[in-house]
Amino acid sequence: MTLPKVVRGRAWKFGDNIDTDQIIPAKYAIYSLDEKELGKHAMEGVPARDTWASQVTQGDILVGGSNFGCGSSREIAPVAIRGAGVSLVIADSFARIFFRNAINMGYPILQSPQAAEAIEEGDELEVDLEQGVIRNMSKGDEYRAEAFPKFMNDLLRMGGLVPWVRKQLEERRRRGAAVPR
C-alpha cells in the first residue's frame, strides 16, 4: 500500500486531547486483529459521537485539535479510524505514540495548527499529500502542513515500517548476516 498523491473528502471536526480510549474504548481491544469491526466503533467514546462511525463515508477526513491520540499505546486507535473509512487525519498536534503508529502503518497524517483551527465540520477538503497543502474547497482557503523529517516521509511513502523491515531483512540475508542477529 503506497500513499495516494491527493486525497479528497469531507471533514469531521474533533476537539483537543482526544485520547485513545475515546477513539476506541478498551472493551473493543478484543477485536485487535479485526480492522472492520474496530472501525464500527471508532470515536465511540467521544461524548455525543457514539454513532459517528456509521455516518462516515469512505474517504472522509478527520480533523482533530491538539495532542490528538494521547493515552495508550494501542495501535488499534489509528487502525480503528482507518477501519471506519477515514482517509487522512489532520490535527493541530499529535500525541507521540499515535503519531508513530500512524507513520509505521503508512497511514497518512498531517500536522497543521492553521488547518485544525480553520476547518469546520462538513467542509470539503482536497489535500496534496506530497506538497503538504490542504485546500478547503468550501471556504476557498489553503493551509500548509508541517514537513516531517525525511525518514518519516520515506516510511510513509513506502507504506510504513513493514516494507522497511522486509527490506532490512533481505539486506541482512544478502550480506549473509544471521537473521535475526
Added chain:
Amino acid sequence: MTVAMTMTEKILARGAGRESVRPGDLVLANVDFAMGHDLTIPPAGKIMREQMGAEKIWDPDRVAVTQDHFQPAKDAASATLGRLTREFSHDMGIKWYFEVGQGGICHTVLPENGLVLPGELVVGADSHSCTYGALNNFATGIGSTDLACVFALGELWFRVPETLKFVYHNRLREWVEAKDLILYVIGQIGVDGARSKAMEHTGEALRHIDMEARLTMTNMAIEAGAKNGIMEFDDVTKQYLDGRAKRPYQPVSSDPDAEYEKVFEFDAEKVELGVAKPMSPDNYAPLSEVAGTKLDQVFIGSCTNSRITDLRRAAAVLANRKVASGVRLIITPSSHQVAIQAEKEGLIGIFLAAGAAWTTATCGACLGGHMGVLGEGEVCLSTTNRNFPGRMGHPKAQVYLSNPAVAAASAVTGVISHPSEVLEKMPAEIR
C-alpha cells in the same frame, strides 16, 4: 571535544552507535529489552510473521511477555488473545514469559524481576512503559508494528527528544506521596506539557523517597505526553537492584553542562495532598477542594500505585475499620510477588476484614477491562493513572485519581477524605 548530553541523549547515542546525538535527530538504535502483553503481542506477532516475514525474534532472552490486561480471560475473545500471546511466546522461546498467576502487571513485574536496568534502552508495547525510567534507563511506549520491528531486527527508529528538567527542592510533607507530587506537576504543565519530550526528574525530594514511589512518578510521564521519564542512579537504585538485576549494567548521568529545553523548579514541601478531577489527569485540585465528594467505588490497583508499599499504607488506614455502607472497595495487587508479600505481612486479612474485594494481579478495572468497570454516572476514586472519559467504563462515569492512603480513607468514610480523618499518623516506617 565531547558534546554535553543528558542521560536520555547518552542512552540513545550509545544505542545508535554514535558519539553524540542532538534533540531532533532521527536515529536507528539497538534495543536492550522489549516487552509486550496480551493486547499487544497478538498483533505484533502477526505483523512480524505474516507481514514482515521474520521467523524468529532477535534475542528471546531480552523479551518479557505478561498476561495482564484482560487476563485471567474476561470473555471468550480475551481467551483467544491470551492463547495467541501464550503460543507466540512459546514458539519464539521467549525467556521471560509470565503466565496468569505467576506475573501480574508488566510495569511491576519487569522492575521487580530486575529485567530493566540502568543505562539501557527499553521499549514496551504499552504506554506506561515509561515507568522503568526510575531505574535510570531510557524506556518508552511503542505500538505493535514497532514491537514487530524490534522483534525482527533488534532495533527501532527514534526521534531524540528535547529534555525537560524537573527539580524538586526540600522534602514532601507528612501524608503527601509521590503520586500527589506528579499529579501536581501534570496539573501545572498539562497533559501535553511534555509532549514527545523527556522528563528528567531530580532534586532533594527524590533522594528521600523509595524506588516504588519513584516508579509511580515515571509511570505518569505519559500523562504529560512525555516520551520517557528518567531519574538519576543513586544508593536507592543500587540497593533496589542488588540481588535483583539479571544482567550487568552501566549507570548513566547527565553532563553538568547538558542542554535542557526548560528547567522547572518545585518546592516539594509546598505540595499538598491532591487529586486529578474528572475527566483528565491534568485536572488537579488540592484534596480540600473535593473533600466530601460522595463515592460509589474506590479502586486501589494498577501499575501506578499497587506495589507493596502502597498496600502497606492502605492497610494501615483500613486496619480495624470497615468500608462505608454504599461504597465498594476493590484492591488489585500489581503483581503476584506483591500478593505473596501482602499475604506474608497479613495485609490481605486486613483488607478482607474491612470488607474489601481482593483480586488477582491484573490491570483489571484501571482500563475498564473487568473486575470493577464503572456504570453510567458512577463516581470512583482510583489510585490509577488516567481518567479520560470512558477510561474505567461508561463515558459518563466520574473518576478521581489519588494516592492509596487517600483512597483507603475515603473507602472508610464513603466520601473523598484526608487520611488523617481515620488514622492519626502514618507509621514512619511505611511512609
